[in-house]
Amino acid sequence: MRFTLQLLCRNMPPVKKVFDYLVIGGGSGGLASARRAAEFGVNVGIIEHGKWGGTCVNVGCVPKKIMFNTAMHAEMIRDHKDFGFNVEFKNFSWGVLDYIKSTFYIAVETELFMMT
Numbered sequence: 001m002r003f004t005l006q007l008l009c010r011n012m013p014p015v016k017k018v019f020d021y022l023v024i025g026g027g028s029g030g031l032a033s034a035r036r037a038a039e040f041g042v043n044v045g046i047i048e049h050g051k052w053g054g055t056c057v058n059v060g061c062v063p064k065k066i067m068f069n070t071a072m073h074a075e076m077i078r079d080h081k082d083f084g085f086n087v088e089f090k091n092f093s094w095g096v097l098d099y100i101k102s103t104f105y106i107a108v109e110t111e112l113f114m115m116t
């Protein structure tokens with residue numbers, strides 16, 4: 001095994017070093033790790049095969065919290081009159097939720113841009 005590895009390394013063409021630190025996965029963990037490394041002035045690369053932000057931004061914490069807060073508002077609007085408010089519920093726009101989610105995504109992209 002060790003001999004095979006040595007043989008493989010010997011036969012490899014010379015590789016030009018591009019990054020000091022390479023992160024696989026641009027999710028919360030990968031981005032935090034890349035950000036920390038960049039603070040030390042090293043040249044950092046991130047490989048991401050999906051959307052920047054990973055699970056949390058795209059399908060986890062962020063959409064969950066948006067939905068949770070939306071549901072909380074709906075419940076409070078429903079109960080307002082019990083506390084003396086005269087608020088009339090007119091309509092609800094799902095598009096606003098997409099807009100809120102996209103601002104989180106833009107924040108991730110902006111952060112990536114600022115790291116480069």
Ligand SMILES: Cc1cc2nc3c(=O)[nH]c(=O)nc-3n(C[C@H](O)[C@H](O)[C@H](O)COP(=O)(O)OP(=O)(O)OC[C@H]3O[C@@H](n4cnc5c(N)ncnc54)[C@H](O)[C@@H]3O)c2cc1C
Nearest residue numbers: 025026027028029030047048049050054055056060061064
């Ligand atoms: C519904 C839900 C709600 C959540 N709510 C919360 C919350 O409120 N608070 C909280 O703290 N946590 C929450 N979490 C957990 C949180 O999302 C995860 O802990 C966090 O996303 C983990 O980050 P990560 O970087 O380790 O992985 P991920 O965010 O999953 O990122 C991994 C990234 O690596 C990429 N990748 C994988 N393999 C490769 C490859 N071979 N090459 C290139 N790229 C690759 C993926 O595309 C992905 O973008 C929630 C999770 C879910 C599912």
